[in-house]
Amino acid sequence: xxxxxxxxxxxxxxxxxxxxxxxxxxxxxxxxxxxxxxxxxxxxxxxxxxxxxxxxxxxx
Numbered sequence: 001x002x003x004x005x006x007x008x009x010x011x012x013x014x015x016x017x018x019x020x021x022x023x024x025x026x027x028x029x030x031x032x033x034x035x036x037x038x039x040x041x042x043x044x045x046x047x048x049x050x051x052x053x054x055x056x057x058x059x060x
Contacts, residue, residue: 009046013039 002010016038024032 005049006046009042012042016042 016035020032020035020039022032023029023035
C-alpha cells in the first residue's frame, strides 16, 4: 500500500523525468542530463526514509 510520502516521492520522480525529457528534446541536452541525474537521488532519498520508518516501527 502506498503512503502519502510514497506518492510525493514518485511525483517528484515523474516531474524530474518529464522536465528532463522536455529539456533533452528541446535541444538543451546538458541540462536534460543534469536533471535526469536527480531521479536516482530522489529515489534513494525515498528508499532511505522508507527503510528508516520500517526499522523504526519494528524496534518500538
